[in-house]
Amino acid sequence: AVLTNTLLYLDGVEVSFDGFRALRGLSLTLGAGEMCAIIGPNGAGKTTMMDVITGKTRPDKGDVLFQGSIDLTRLDEADIAQLGIGRKFQKPTVFESQTVEDNILLALKGGREVFANLFWSRSAAARAKIDEVLDTIRLDHVRTRLAGSLSHGQKQWLEIGMLLAQDPKLLLVDEPAAGMTDAETAQTAVLLKRIAKDHSVVVVEHDMVFVRDLDVRVTCLHEGAVLASGTLDQVSANERVVEVYLGR
Ligand code: ADP
Numbered sequence: 234a235v236l237t238n239t240l241l242y243l244d245g246v247e248v249s250f251d252g253f254r255a256l257r258g259l260s261l262t263l264g265a266g267e268m269c270a271i272i273g274p275n276g277a278g279k280t281t282m283m284d285v286i287t288g289k290t291r292p293d294k295g296d297v298l299f300q301g302s303i304d305l306t307r308l309d310e311a312d313i314a315q316l317g318i319g320r321k322f323q324k325p326t327v328f329e330s331q332t333v334e335d336n337i338l339l340a341l342k343g344g345r346e347v348f349a350n351l352f353w354s355r356s357a358a359a360r361a362k363i364d365e366v367l368d369t370i371r372l373d374h375v376r377t378r379l380a381g382s383l384s385h386g387q388k389q390w391l392e393i394g395m396l397l398a399q400d401p402k403l404l405l406v407d408e409p410a411a412g413m414t415d416a417e418t419a420q421t422a423v424l425l426k427r428i429a430k431d432h433s434v435v436v437v438e439h440d441m442v443f444v445r446d447l448d449v450r451v452t453c454l455h456e457g458a459v460l461a462s463g464t465l466d467q468v469s470a471n472e473r474v475v476e477v478y479l480g481r
Pocket of ligand 1: 250251253254255273274275276277278279280281282
């Protein structure tokens with residue numbers, strides 16, 4: 234009953250690599266419809282946490298529950314993706330030689346199989362979904378351009394759009410602002426806030442200006458566990474967080 238409104242629940246998660254404890258009792262919850270930001274110095278365990286949620290890494294101990302009762306530690310990556318957990322890695326991986334709109338089409342559920350079926354790809358349902366996604370990521374004006382010709386920022390937004398095309402219940406986004414200009418970074422924050430209106434999102438990010446723009450609950454990881462959680466102001470005023478960041 235405690236978990237009714239909890240989409241993602243991690244408790245006491247432990248992961249070791251050859252004796253090195255990358256996660257040491259990590260506990261974290263994300264409410265349905267919530268967006269949160271995960272910060273922390275290099276090696277804090279942020280990537281390992283994402284790997285555990287997506288089934289890439291199996292924890293040695295602890296609970297990882299989705300929608301209150303689905304035990305993610307027992308599922309493989311494909312099953313977890315099928316549940317509606319989408320992950321965006323740091324580097325954009327769009328189909329460079331396809332147009333922007335065809336990238337979205339290819340990402341649609343089952344799109345790969347039915348792409349050959351031109352009848353389906355021109356159907357009203359497919360068109361409507363593509364239009365909706367292009368509007369959300371604000372790339373409608375470049376829809377017929379090849380993805381390879383987009384700016385770095387636009388490629389990142391397109392890849393987020395490809396995830397949205399699959400109607401995810403949870404989006405995991407890894408350092409979306411990395412390598413972006415200040416203007417693109419600001420636009421990315423606006424985009425994620427728009428997406429968060431009807432999606433649950435976990436954002437891992439180093440750029441504090443960007444995290445401030447997101448204006449969401451921030452959790453700072455250190456040595457594989459939560460060091461502090463709260464607003465960005467609360468977390469950045471936390472003595473232990475200051476020590477961890479200045480002590481490097
Ligand atoms: P972050 O993403 O916060 O920088 P990571 O989750 O990548 O941190 O890494 C946490 C720690 O676990 C690091 O010290 C890293 O070297 C170690 N680690 C991560 N993955 C592996 C692996 N596959 N094998 C060995 N050590 C790993």
